[in-house]
Amino acid sequence: MSNLDRQATLSVCGGRGFVVAEPVRELLTPRHVRLGESTEVRRLLPNLGRRMIGAWAFVDHYGPDDIADEPGMQVPPHPHMGLQTVSWLHEGEVLHRDSLGSLRTVHPRELGLMTSGRAISHSEESPKSHARFLHGAQLWVALPEAHRHVEPDFQHHAGLPTVTAPGLTATVILGELDGAASPGTTYTPIVGIDLALATGTETRLPLDPDFEYAVLSMSGEAHVDGVPVLPGSMLYLGCGRGELPLRADSDAGLMLLGGEPFAEEIVMWWNFIGRTEEEIVQARDDWEKSSRFGEVHGYHGARLPAPQLPTTPLKPRGRVR
Ligand code: MN
Secondary structure (H helix, E strand, O other): OOOOOOOOOOOOOOOOOOOOOOEEEEEEOOEEEEEOOOEEEEEEEOOOOEOOEOOEEEEEEEEEEEOOOOOOOEEEEEEEEOEEEEEEEEEOOEEEEEOOOOEEEEOOOOEEEEEOOOOEEEEEEOOOOOOOEEEEEEEEEEOOHHHOOOOOEEEEEOOOOEEEEOOEEEEEEEOEEOOEEOOOOOOOOEEEEEEEEOOOOEEEEEOOOOOEEEEEEEEOOEEEOOEEEOOOOEEEEEOOOOEEEEEEOOOEEEEEEEEOOOOOOEEEEOOEEEOOHHHHHHHHHHHHOOOOOOOOOOOOOOOOOOOOOOOOOOOOEOOEO
């Protein structure tokens, strides 16, 4: 389905959601969140006015952190349901273990893609011997109703396809760009692109008018559709765009996230995405009883206990507040 009427202001984009088909420039600033004792992340999604971009439902940007004399990332075993996790690094490495028995080290610009489906648990840690700097993003993709109970899966893809232009290297993390497709499994029309821009580059990226998009800045000084976006911030772009102007005043690292607007309402709590409060409560109980989510072997330390449920009801919510 495509939207050919570029003047329309009351039509929809994609086949899934009712979204005004009009490009916007909405700067999303991060919420600073402490994870554990030493790590602070910048949370871009969910944000005050916006919960999702396509099926992207969670975006944390962290680092670059100097972890030369520190253990670095130490995330004990914890469960997931109803989503995929994407680990994306610009510096450092992350050792992934999960209840399927996966044991993989993910390096910069390699895709660590975990599909929780109905249930999985995993841990993430900096290896004992690690690079000095850790810099990356942790993202979640919501699974649609038809696929949210699939069997759990973990994929590690090095050597992802790239698209190049003068001063630009675009690495296709999920979905496709200009005919280059990621091998990562997806369940909704979605795209994730890493953009490395050299100083002085001015370029235009082809976009799908049916997708909504946002650009996360990870490093450097870049202008996205004329708007300066500082590292740790994200510019929401709406949909109805055929291309996106980019300019780099220094070497810059960006992530383009997009997809068909996600039409379903979801309940997102802790590490779970469901559709009802009952499902979330059940998942929490199952984790606390050590059932359903399997076991992570080899992590030195205790698993993460589930937090207390909120006293207010967990209600299904849409992509915007
Ligand atoms: Mn996780």
